[in-house]
Amino acid sequence: MQAVLITGGSGLIGSVLSEKLLNRGYQVFHLSRSTSNSNSIKIYKWDYHSSFIDPEAIQKADFIIHLAGESLVQKRWTKKQKLSIIESRVKTTDLLFKEVKKQNKKLKAFIAASGVGYYGAINSDDIATEENQYHNDFLGNVCLQWEKSAEPFNELGIRTVALRTGMVLSSKGGALSKLLPTFKWGIGSAIGSGQQNVSWIHIDDLCEMYIKAIEDDKMQGPYNAVAPEQVSNFKFSKMLANSLKKSFWMPNIPGVILKLMLGEMSIMLLKGSRVSSEKIEETGFSFSFPTIKSALQNLIEK
Ligand SMILES: NC(=O)c1ccc[n+]([C@@H]2O[C@H](COP(=O)([O-])OP(=O)(O)OC[C@H]3O[C@@H](n4cnc5c(N)ncnc54)[C@H](OP(=O)(O)O)[C@@H]3O)[C@@H](O)[C@H]2O)c1
Known part of the structure; x- marks a missing residue:
């Protein structure tokens, strides 16, 4: 039996993925x-602040x-919060790597x-395809550092994969x-100009992609984990209202209000470029929910 160790397995993606793997x-x-x-x-314990990781977790893991x-x-993106966003990803990867190296663990x-x-x-x-350069803004830098922190695994000869994930659609959170x-109250609306792209993925497709990344040993490097259909924020919002059989009449929420409410984080809602799913499809991966209509219908019926 193959053993999969999941960090952050208690979260939105980890809990569904765990169930599917079991x-x-x-x-x-x-x-x-x-x-x-x-x-x-x-559940094994770790704490990157004190560099603690239960060694048994690594001993037992194949993946x-x-x-x-x-x-x-x-939380708002204060200086402290930004640091925590980065460190909780990069320092945890470092901690995993150190323990893997210490144990000379042959991870798959x-x-x-x-x-x-x-x-x-x-x-x-x-x-955007996986060949694109990272963009030099806060999230671009977070993702770059996050992916770079996994490079030492590669240098040890361990296959590494990064799933550049869009907004995960789930009926359980997010x-x-x-x-x-x-x-549901019939007062939902688009955000800002409404023209910004929403890169999204149904949680079941994302979990299947993680399982494919375990099982397909040709997968290596970054893959965009987004559905093939590109939608604007306006189209996404209208489809959501339609799926709920609610009217869609409210004017767009002005960007300036979101900026006041959320600060810098509002860019996650107000901006968005188009992202290709071609590379993952070329591996033979097939989406169960390739269109926003199919995804929303499935999630709203649940
Ligand atoms: N959901 C999305 O739309 C989406 C989109 C793109 C990328 N992602 C990325 O995919 C990953 C999983 O997403 P998710 O939605 O499942 O996230 P989530 O529900 O927030 O779960 C993340 C898990 O990480 C652990 N965690 C939280 N804060 C931490 C900290 N400061 N230090 C160490 N561990 C911490 C927690 O597990 P414990 O409490 O058990 O330690 C938590 O359950 C995240 O890295 C996220 O950025 C998600």
């Missing part, structure tokens, strides 16, 4: 800041999926989350659960 016969362990009990999953990281959207792959923020919070009609109440 159903496919994998052994699953989590690395967490707290060891609150879970029935089917053994590591690194999802842990301070939320990008929970190190697979990590990254974000489409790599391409920058910009509005552009160009379609962006959709924040949007649903206002749309």
Whole structure:
């Protein structure tokens, strides 16, 4: 039985991915800041602040999926919060690497989350591929450092994969659960100009992509984890209202209001470029929810 160690496995993506892996016969362990009990999953503790990691977690792992990281959207992006966003990703990768190296552990792959923020919070009609350079803004730098921190695994001969993930759509949390109440009341609207692109992915497709990254040993390097259909914020918002059978009449929320409410973080909502899913499709990966209509219908019916 193959063993998969997931960091941040208690989160939105990790909890669904864990369930899917268990159903496919994998052994699953989590690395967490707290060891609150879970029935089917053994949880090991770590703390990057004190460089502590339970060595047994690494001893037992065939694969590591690194999802842990301070939320990008929970708190305003103060200097301190920005540092925590970066360090919780980079220093945790360093800690994993040090322990893997110390144990001379022959991992089969190190697979990590990254974000489409790599391409920058910009509005552009160009379609970003994995060949693009990172964009020199806060999220671009976070993603760059996050991905670079995994390079030492590669140097040890361990296959590494980074999934540059778009907005994850799930009925259990994340962006959709924040949007649903206002749309259910029939007062949902687009944001800013509404022309900015929303790169999105259904949570089931994303989890299948992680499983493919485990099972397909030809996968290596960065892959965009976004659905093939490109949608503007206006189209996304209208489709959401339609899926709920609600009217869509409210004027767009002005960008200036979001800037006041959220500060610099508002760029995540107000900007967005187009991102290609071609490279992952070339591996033979097939999306269950390639269009926003199919994804929303599935999630809203759940
Ligand atoms: N959801 C999205 O739309 C989306 C889009 C693009 C990229 N991503 C990336 O994918 C990864 C997983 O996303 P998710 O939505 O599942 O995130 P999530 O629900 O916020 O879960 C992340 C997990 O990371 C751990 N964590 C949180 N803050 C931490 C800190 N300061 N230091 C160390 N660990 C910390 C927590 O696990 P413990 O409490 O068990 O330690 C938490 O459950 C994240 O890195 C995220 O940035 C997500």
